[in-house]
Amino acid sequence: EMQLVESGGALVQPGGSLRFSCAASGFTLGGSWMSWVRQAPGKGLEWVANINQDGSDKYYADSVKGRFTISRDNAKNSLFLQMNSLRVEDTAVYYCTRERRGTYSYYGLDVWGQGTTVTVSS
Amino acid sequence: SSELTQDPAVSVALGQTVRITCQGDSLRTYYASWYQQKPGQAPELVIYRNNNRPSGIPDRFSGSTSGNTASLTITGAQAEDEADYYCNSRDTSGDRGVFGGGTRLTVL
Numbered sequence: 001e002m003q004l005v006e007s008g009g010a011l012v013q014p015g016g017s018l019r020f021s022c023a024a025s026g027f028t029l030g031g032s033w034m035s036w037v038r039q040a041p042g043k044g045l046e047w048v049a050n051i052n053q054d055g056s057d058k059y060y061a062d063s064v065k066g067r068f069t070i071s072r073d074n075a076k077n078s079l080f081l082q083m084n085s086l087r088v089e090d091t092a093v094y095y096c097t098r099e100r101r102g103t104y105s106y107y108g109l110d111v112w113g114q115g116t117t118v119t120v121s122s
Numbered sequence: 123s124s125e126l127t128q129d130p131a132v133s134v135a136l137g138q139t140v141r142i143t144c145q146g147d148s149l150r151t152y153y154a155s156w157y158q159q160k161p162g163q164a165p166e167l168v169i170y171r172n173n174n175r176p177s178g179i180p181d182r183f184s185g186s187t188s189g190n191t192a193s194l195t196i197t198g199a200q201a202e203d204e205a206d207y208y209c210n211s212r213d214t215s216g217d218r219g220v221f222g223g224g225t226r227l228t229v230l
Contacts, residue, residue: 035219037165045157045165045208047219059217100170106212106219108155108170115164 002026004096004113011119016086018118022079022096027111030054030074033099035109036081038092046092049081050099064090086120093117125213126222133228134199144192144209144222152212154192156185159206159224168207169194196227204229 008020020036035050049060049070058070069082079096098111126146134140144154153172157165167176169185172192182197192211196203209222 037219037221044206044224045159045210045221047210047221050219061218095164100167102171105153105171107153107174108167108210109157109165110167110170110176112164112166 002098002111004098004111006094006096006113006116009094009116009118011121012086013122014086014088014120016120017082017084018086019083020081020094020096020116020118022081022113024077024079024098027098028074029072029077029079029098033101033106034070034072034079035097035099036070036079037095037097037109037112038090039095039115040089040092043092048094051079083118086118088120091118091120125220126209126211128207128209128222128225130223131226131228133230134196135230136201137198139195139197140199140227142194142196142207142225142227144194145190146211146220146222147190148211148214148216148220149187149190149192151214152216154185154187155210156183156192156194157208157210158203159208160204165208199227199229201229203227 003025036048051070067085093115096113097109100107100110156169159165173185213220
């Protein structure tokens with residue numbers, strides 16, 4: 001069974017930093033594009049960032065660009081999200097997801113973790 | 123603001139058919155996918171690549187696209203289909219993901 005398990009959630013003050021980890025099992029993470037998606041309390045889903053198989057391509061939502069960094073360690077079957085300069089509006093559940101793709105196209109997000117939560121508050 | 127637009131809420135009588143739509147310019151170029159999210163749970167993929175069902179998803183769920191609109195149809199809605207549904211695709215640049223605002227489906 002393919003699984004993603006996030007960890008690292010915490011309560012942090014505005015301006016603080018946090019790093020999320022996501023461990024994959026049941027598939028080889030290195031073979032897939034991966035994404036982070038977040039959901040603020042009572043709100044909809046927001047795409048945050050993604051990264052290609054070898055980590056050479058990364059893309060970010062405008063709301064997090066310059067503050068968040070996505071990375072991966074394929075040898076450890078793990079994905080990361082480093083979050084700096086956190087703001088109150090970054091408060092959300094963060095989901096690690098696997099992208100399903102064809103040779104040239106994005107098809108959807110077919111594996112989701114259970115989510116990990118950051119609360120940004122003073 | 124989201125580049126994909128969904129109706130906030132839709133209702134359907136038990137056993138009837140309901141269509142949930144998603145509009146956006148990027149849908150003319152990029153595939154749509156759909157996710158079901160029940161309270162307290164992570165989203166689950168129900169349709170990918172416009173009209174494909176992952177294994178384990180009931181065949182009452184189907185997807186289609188026309189122009190700038192993607193649709194998720196539930197034929198014979200069941201009580202357990204009551205949930206939030208989100209569409210997803212790429213933005214107009216193709217580099218970034220984007221979600222619709224979500225549609226809350228109520229099964230009456």
